[in-house]
Amino acid sequence: MSNSEKFIHDITEGNTFKGDFITLGAAMLDGETKTNAYVNVPLKTMNRHGLIAGATGTGKTKTLQILAENLSEKGVPVLLMDIKGDLSGLAKPSPGHPKIDERHQKIGLPFDAKSFPVEIMTLSEQDGVRLRATISEFGPVLISRILGVTETQAGIISVIFKYCDDNKLPLLDLKDFKKMLQYATNEGKKEFEEAYGRISTASTGAILRKLIEIEQQGGDLFFGETSFDTQDLLRIDENGRGYINIIRLTDIQDKPKLFSTFMLSLLAEIYSTFPEQGDSGRPELVMFIDEAHLIFNEASDALLNQIESIVKLIRSKGVGLYFVTQNPTDVPEAVLGQLGLKVQHALRAFTAKDRKAIKLTAQNYPDTEYYDTADVLTSLGIGEALVSALDEKGKPTPLAATMMRAPMSRMDILTESELSNLLAQSQLAKKYNQEVDRESAYEMLNKKIEQAEAEEAKRKAKEEKEALKKAESKRKSSSRRRSNRQNPIVKVLSSPTVIRSVLGILTKMLK
Numbered sequence: 001m002s003n004s005e006k007f008i009h010d011i012t013e014g015n016t017f018k019g020d021f022i023t024l025g026a027a028m029l030d031g032e033t034k035t036n037a038y039v040n041v042p043l044k045t046m047n048r049h050g051l052i053a054g055a056t057g058t059g060k061t062k063t064l065q066i067l068a069e070n071l072s073e074k075g076v077p078v079l080l081m082d083i084k085g086d087l088s089g090l091a092k093p094s095p096g097h098p099k100i101d102e103r104h105q106k107i108g109l110p111f112d113a114k115s116f117p118v119e120i121m122t123l124s125e126q127d128g129v130r131l132r133a134t135i136s137e138f139g140p141v142l143i144s145r146i147l148g149v150t151e152t153q154a155g156i157i158s159v160i161f162k163y164c165d166d167n168k169l170p171l172l173d174l175k176d177f178k179k180m181l182q183y184a185t186n187e188g189k190k191e192f193e194e195a196y197g198r199i200s201t202a203s204t205g206a207i208l209r210k211l212i213e214i215e216q217q218g219g220d221l222f223f224g225e226t227s228f229d230t231q232d233l234l235r236i237d238e239n240g241r242g243y244i245n246i247i248r249l250t251d252i253q254d255k256p257k258l259f260s261t262f263m264l265s266l267l268a269e270i271y272s273t274f275p276e277q278g279d280s281g282r283p284e285l286v287m288f289i290d291e292a293h294l295i296f297n298e299a300s301d302a303l304l305n306q307i308e309s310i311v312k313l314i315r316s317k318g319v320g321l322y323f324v325t326q327n328p329t330d331v332p333e334a335v336l337g338q339l340g341l342k343v344q345h346a347l348r349a350f351t352a353k354d355r356k357a358i359k360l361t362a363q364n365y366p367d368t369e370y371y372d373t374a375d376v377l378t379s380l381g382i383g384e385a386l387v388s389a390l391d392e393k394g395k396p397t398p399l400a401a402t403m404m405r406a407p408m409s410r411m412d413i414l415t416e417s418e419l420s421n422l423l424a425q426s427q428l429a430k431k432y433n434q435e436v437d438r439e440s441a442y443e444m445l446n447k448k449i450e451q452a453e454a455e456e457a458k459r460k461a462k463e464e465k466e467a468l469k470k471a472e473s474k475r476k477s478s479s480r481r482r483s484n485r486q487n488p489i490v491k492v493l494s495s496p497t498v499i500r501s502v503l504g505i506l507t508k509m510l511k
Helices: 004-012 061-071 096-109 135-147 151-166 175-187 190-195 203-221 228-235 256-273 293-298 302-319 352-362 373-379 416-424 427-432 440-482 487-493 496-511
Strands: 023-028 032-042 051-052 080-081 118-120 244-248 286-289 321-326 343-344 384-387 400-405
Touching: 004 023, 004 032, 004 096, 023 061, 023 096, 032 096, 032 352, 032 400, 051 061, 061 080, 061 244, 061 321, 061 400, 096 400, 118 416, 135 151, 135 175, 135 203, 135 256, 151 175, 151 203, 175 190, 175 440, 203 256, 228 256, 228 487, 256 293, 256 302, 256 321, 293 302, 302 321, 352 373, 373 384
Parallel strands: 051 321, 051 343, 080 244, 080 286, 118 244, 286 321
Antiparallel strands: 023 032, 023 400, 343 384, 384 400
């Protein structure tokens, strides 16, 4: 058996599975595509997470598109973080191209152009299904980790949540939370001190500043109602295909704090609400996080620890996480070690630092007698990648340089009119895009403060009225006392003796 025949045998044997699988393309050796030597990924292990990496322009987005399409066809819903805004074309079939036909002929796969069920979502004011969550749903622990507060400040946040629970004050949006922090150290200071102890104005001020940072990045649009129900990510269309939910994040690159907040809340909500799957043979949901460094570069240590914990645990819920980034080193080692599928597109070695990074990247892949992995990483063409997956027993499949199949959907974005038509047909847009601002902590506290101020004003008016009444009574009493104190001359003239004498004189004169 020649080296080439042995290679094809090893690839074919290592990528043959009993259960359902996704075909990524055909294996390559010495730059030659081995027709029908398919590189497959078992559906069973797609909840073991993965990585799609490579330099700009090497085909990462198309690989993401291929995986999303094939998962949808298998009835698995998908969630895509579309940072660059180039994934909406999944809703339309590919127009085809001679180069696509040529590629598929080499691979040995027929090309079938298709569109897929797509839902467009947004965190901001862009068109799409609005994604929101309430402050209460985050809870004090998650809010504290997102804000990166001190232990003392985290304690204050817990007290704020406890007060709201005790007094039935809904914490829905940022203005509710900000109002509570102000109330705790101003109008409600005495009430808080009696029930929960003294709260430092310096600490609440620090928390407020961190809230404003999130608010300035668009947090006021994200926090609120109607809260998004993660079960709506699991929809299947009438043809049994999973919906591909695309979150438009083209305006989020300068808002890493908001992106991290959203991602952590979404993962935490999925983990807390999805049931345990066990060994179901297929994932419940697969998420692709494009430009993953946006999460990790801006995350605090506490936030990183939370993400690492969720990545380790969430696969038991049947959820797979796939990070898309330029270099595997963008992903923390603790997370990288949890990733089962690795699709590594070409890396460029322009500097000594680049060459060192390539050697480190090569060490993340299984040893193989067919490739010098570090050398292959720099020689791969566009739409070619090194692939290592997990087989049905959880062991790595043979490392294969792979010519990737082409996406079945359009490799371009929707036009404005196409996007408008898609959104007009969305049932989720009708459900979540109505603005709701029901009475919550902000309004209730304002009413409470107004009522207290009204009662205080009434008390002061009553006191003033009583004071005026007392003053008037005092004035009248004083006036009576003055009237009773007669002038001595008047007193003498009005005496009976003087009056009798005057009357006697007048009588004699009349005679």
